[in-house]
Ligand SMILES: Nc1ncnc2c1ncn2[C@@H]1O[C@H](COP(=O)(O)OP(=O)(O)O)[C@@H](O)[C@H]1O
C-alpha cells in the first residue's frame with residue numbers, strides 16, 4: 001500500500017476534547033526500522049496522538065495509517081502488528097510476572113507450546129528471567145516497564161508504540177532501557193516513543209517529531225533539525241598551532257559562506273552557510289597559506305537548546 | 317488452593333453419604349431426620365446468603381471495568397486481539413465464577429444440614445441454581461454499569477444505586493419466602509408457573525432480556541465508535557427489543573384479567589428497561605467516525621438496508637422510534653377469546669381492552685417525545701447520559717407546570733399529574749399507577765383513542781413535542797453542519813479513509829513545508845468524493 005518505506009503515516013490528524021484541541025492538524029511519517037522520538041512538554045498531545053495510533057481513540061479529522069492500513073477501518077489487523085505500552089503501566093493484583101505474560105499471550109491468541117517458547121524469548125530479551133515468580137505488584141517501576149515491554153513483544157509486532165517509557169526511571173534503569181530499545185531496533189522493529197524530556201531518549205533516536213500545543217513544530221532526523229534550526233549555518237571552533245594575528249579575517253572572508261564569529265589567540269570560531277561538505281575549502285585555504293590546524297570541532301547545537309527554542313514559540 | 321480442595325472433598329464426602337443414605341432408605345433424607353430447627357436454619361442461611369449476594373456483589377460487579385480503566389490495563393487489553401465481545405464475556409464469566417465460588421464456600425455447610433433433614437438435597441441444588449441466576453443477572457447489569465461509568469469512584473457509587481431498587485425488592489422477596497413462608501424460591505417459582513404460566517415466562521424473559529441486553533449494551537459501549545463495527549450490536553439490541561415486544565404481545569391478553577399489582581409492576585419494569593438504553597442511544601450525539609460512508613463503499617446495497625441501524629445524527633432517533641414501533645401490535649391486540657369467557661364481566665373486559673390499547677399508545681407517544689428531546693440534546697452537544705437525564709427531568713417538569721396551570725384554570729383533559737384523574741403517559745403516573753387496582757380509572761381521565769371524535773391532549777402534547785424537538789434537532793444539525801441522515805457525503809467528511817498521496821506537510825513552522833502539498837491534499841479528497849459518488 002504505502003509507496004514510501006514509512007510504517008506509520010499520520011495525516012491531518014486532529015483530536016479535540018470539548019474546546020481543547022489536543023491534537024491540531026498533525027502530519028508526519030515514521031520510516032520502517034527506526035527509533036522515532038515524539039517529544040513535547042506535558043499536555044502537548046503526545047498521549048492523545050499515541051492513542052489514535054494504537055486504535056484506542058477515534059480522531060475528529062484526518063487519519064493514521066500503520067503499514068498502509070487505516071486505524072479506523074482495519075484496527076484488528078493493525079493490532080496484530082502493533083505493541084502498545086501505555087503511559088502508566090497498570091497491573092493486575094496477585095499475578096506473577098510469568099502469569100502476566102501468559103495472560104497477555106492468550107489475549108494475543110497464542111497458546112500451547114508456541115506460548116511457552118514466545119514467553120521464553122521475550123523473557124530472555126528483556127532479561128526478566130530472575131523475576132518470573134515475583135508478584136507483579138512488588139516490582140519496581142523499571143522492572144514493570146520491562147515487563148510491559150515484554151508484553152508488547154509477545155506477538156512479534158513490527159511497530160512498538162511506547163508512551164513515556166523512560167519517565168520515572170532511575171539513571172541505571174534508563175540506560176538499560178535504552179540498550180533494550182537499541183536491541184529491538186537491531187531486531188528490525190520500529191520503535192515510536194514519546195518523552196517530555198528531550199535528553200532522556202533522544203541520543204538513541206534516529207528521527208524526532210517535536211510537538212507543542214497539539215502541533216508538530218519540527219520533524220525529521222536529528223541532523224536535519226539541527227541544520228534547520230541554525231538556518232543552514234554550521235559553527236566550527238578551530239584551534240591553530242600558532243597565533244594568526246590579523247591575517248585570518250581578510251584571507252578567509254573571500255570565501256562565500258564564511259563568517260568569522262570571534263577570534264581569541266590561537267582559537268577562532270566561524271559560521272559556515274551552505275553545504276557542510278564544502279567547508280573543506282576553509283581547511284585548504286588555511287593550509288595553503290601556512291596555517292597548521294591543531295584541532296577542529298563542529299559545534300553541535302544542543303538538542304536541548306533546539307527543543308527550548310522550538311517550544312517557547314520562537315519558531316512559531 | 318488447599319482450602320478449595322478441602323472444601324471440595326467435604327462436599328463430595330457429604331454428597332456421597334447423602335446419596336448412599338437416600339439409596340439405602342429409598343426415601344428422602346428429611347424423612348429420616350427432619351426437625352423444625354434445622355429447616356429453619358437452612359432457610360435463615362439461604363436468606364443470609366441472598367443478603368450477602370445482594371449487598372456485596374453489586375460492588376464487586378460495578379467496578380469490574382472501571383477499575384481496569386483507572387489502572388490503565390483496559391487500554392492495553394483493547395490493543396490486543398480480544399474483541400469487545402470477548403472482553404465483556406470474559407468479564408461476565410469472571411464475575412460469575414467469583415459468585416459461584418462464594419456459593420461453593422457455603423455449600424459444604426448446607427449439604428451437611430440437609431443430612432440432618434430440612435430441605436431435600438435436590439431442592440437445595442435447585443435453590444443454588446436460582447442463586448446462580450441472580451449472580452449472573454447482577455454480573456451482567458454490573459458489567460454494563462461499569463462500562464458506562466468512566467471514573468472508578470463514580471462507578472463504585474453508581475452501580476449500587478443502579479441495583480438499589482431491584483435488590484431491595486429481591487431482599488424483600490427473599491425474606492418473605494425464606495423467613496415468613498419457609499419455602500424455597502424454587503417452589504415459589506413452580507407455583508407461579510402452575511398458576512400463571514404466561515406471567516411466569518414473562519418474568520423469566522424480563523430477567524433474560526435485561527441480562528443479555530446489559531451485556532450487549534456493554535459491548536456496544538466498549539466497541540470503537542464506528543458505526544459499521546457497532547452494527548451487529550445494534551441489530552442485537554433491536555432483536556432483543558423485538559423479543560420483548562413479542563412477549564408484550566403474547567402477555568397482553570392476560571393483563572386483561574387485571575390480576576392487579578404484579579402485572580403493572582412488570583409493565584412499568586418493561587417501560588423502564590425500554591427507556592434507559594434507548595434514551596442513551598437517542599442522545600448519543602452525531603459523533604459518527606466512519607459512518608455509512610465506509611459501508612457504502614464496501615457494500616452499497618447492504619448499506620441502504622442497514623442505514624437505520626448505524627449510529628449517527630437522526631439515525632439515532634429513527635432507530636429508537638423503530639424499536640418503539642415494535643411494541644405497537646401489543647396495543648392492537650384483540651382478545652376475543654377472553655371476552656367469550658362466560659366467567660368474565662363483559663363490560664369490565666371491554667373497558668380493559670380499550671384501556672390496554674390506550675395505555676400502549678400513550679406510553680409509546682410519550683417515549684417517542686422523550687426520545688426526540690434526548691436526541692435534540694445530543695445534537696446540541698450534551699453527552700448521552702446528560703441528554704437522557706435532562707430529557708427525563710424536562711418532561712417531568714413540563715408535566716408539573718401543566719398541572720399547576722390546570723389547577724389554576726381547571727382545564728379538563730389537560731395533560732397533568734393528578735392522582736385521581738391523571739395521565740398515564742408520563743413516567744410519573746406510570747410508576748404511580750402501576751401496582752394499583754385503580755389504574756383503569758386513572759386512564760379514564762382521557763377519552764379513548766377509539767372513541768369517535770376523541771381528542772387526547774396528552775397525545776397532542778407528546779406528538780407536538782416529538783415534532784418540535786425533531787425539527788429543532790435538524791435545525792441544530794444543519795447550523796452545526798453535523799451529519800443528519802447523509803449516506804455518503806458530508807458525513808464525517810473530514811476523516812480520511814484513503815491515504816493522501818502527499819508527503820507530510822508541516823505548517824507555520826517553516827520546517828518541511830512543501831508548497832504544493834496543500835493543493836495535492838485537496839485534489840486527493842476530491843477524488844475520494846468522486847469514488848463515493850461513482851458507487852452511489
Ligand atoms: N480524555 C480527555 N478529556 C479531556 N481532555 C483531555 C483528555 N485527554 C487529554 N486531554 C487534554 O488534551 C491535551 C493533551 O493531552 P495529552 O495527549 O495527554 O498530552 P501529553 O501526553 O503530551 O502530556 C491536554 O490539554 C489534556 O488536558
Ligand SMILES: [Mg+2]
Nearest residue numbers: 046047087164
Ligand atoms: Mg502523556
